[in-house]
Amino acid sequence: MKRTLFLLVCLALVMMVKAQEQIESIIIADHDSAYYAQQAQLWQQEVKKRPKDGNAWRNLYHASFYQSFYTRDGYAATEQILKDMEKAIPDEYEYFWCKYKQLAGGEESFPYAEEALKRLPEQMTFFDYDMMTSYLTMRFDEPRLRDFAKRYYESGIYSPSVLQYNYNELQGMDEGGIYFGNGDACLIPKIILQYGKGVHQDKLVVCLPFLAIPDYRNKLLTRLGIDPRLYQYEQPKSEEDYDRQEREFVNLIISHTNRPIYFSTFNSEKVNAPWQKNLYNEGLTLRYSPTKYDNMAVMRRNVEERYLLEYLLESFVPDQWITANRLSANYAYRLQDLLSYYKKHNAQRYKWLMRILMSGIDKATLPEEQKDHYRQMLSGK
Secondary structure (H helix, E strand, O other), X not given: OHHHHHHHHHHHHHHHHHHOOOOXXXXXXXXXXXXXXXXXXXXXXXXXXXXXXXXXHHHHHHHHHHHOXXXXXXXXHHHHHHHHHHHHOOOOHHHHHHHHHHHOOOHHHHHHHHHHHHOOOOOOOHHHHHHHHHHHHHOOOHHHHHHHHHHHHHHOOOOHHHHHHHHHHHHOOOOOOEEEEOOHHHHHHHHHHHHHHOOOOOOEEEEHHHHHOHHHHHXXXXXXOOOHHHOOOOOOOOHHHHHHHHHHHHHHHHHOOOOOEEXXXXXXXXXXXXXXXXXXXXXXXXXXXXXXXXXXXXXXHHHHHHOOOHHHOOOOOOOOOHHHHHHHHHHHHHOHHHHHHHHHXXXXXHHHHHHHHHHHHHHOOOOHHHHHHHHHHHHOO
16 A cells, blocks of 8 residues: 555656646747646746756746736736745845846837857857847847857758748748848747858848837948937837837838838738738739839749758658748748639649649648648639
């Protein structure tokens, strides 16, 4: 009987260890509210046992942070965690990292990022590389960004498939193009490619949320040779004010540069709405043009001459990122118009592109009903 009880206790401990997991970014793994709630409880128990364990604190923060997406009082929960962290590990890297993440988007967050950079761990994770790359991009700190992005790229941590998709987006843009985007998976990988791998350095990647930061706006305009005094910034009093100022700033860049302008397909409809009537689908990106042109010809050029699509047929690097799978399938959505064109005008190209797009769908680890939706879309059913 005692032996049975002992085995049951051991089994329970093993199950607890398995249930307590390192929290991954939502661009890597997709979980529901219940998962994050459970993980928050488990990591809360861990920090009580080991209050000086920075890794446990950061996992607790991450679990609560992602759970906040599903609850109304999530921000209050992470605020309390940060107060507890400050008492437990006030001078540790993990505290400054989490504090920066909580405040990110305002200049009050900068000192915490700088303190985190002074304490970088020897073995960095995705979160370490990704957050600090975002911060250095926000600051337009190119010397440090170049070094950091190179280390990020060479670490091999970032998804090769997500890098490949972003590389193809850049490939389809004309020389000197300006890309307006919003979202980690369409901005950070481009920075890694430009500053870390050293490709497509003629392009300029603009993070739309960063436009709310005066330092970023001024350095961006200076880079483009536009006098920052031409933009009259006013502290927004409402969401409408924020949207208006973002629109005015983008229009300033459009009107004061002759460079090609592109908008991300991953921007929300609301974000792209002010320019929607002048946006033309060129495949993986939307190009702004005040005059109509043959964008289908450009899409054909991109697919036939510029995009590197062979990895959708066969790849030799395991990639389980949820974002990688979604992007592999997303080619079908973005290129379905071209597939329809080929079906009418070029049977050989139609078979070629259909094979690639179907392979991208098949290799994605997505629910089968979602895959079937993409397949039916391509088949015209």
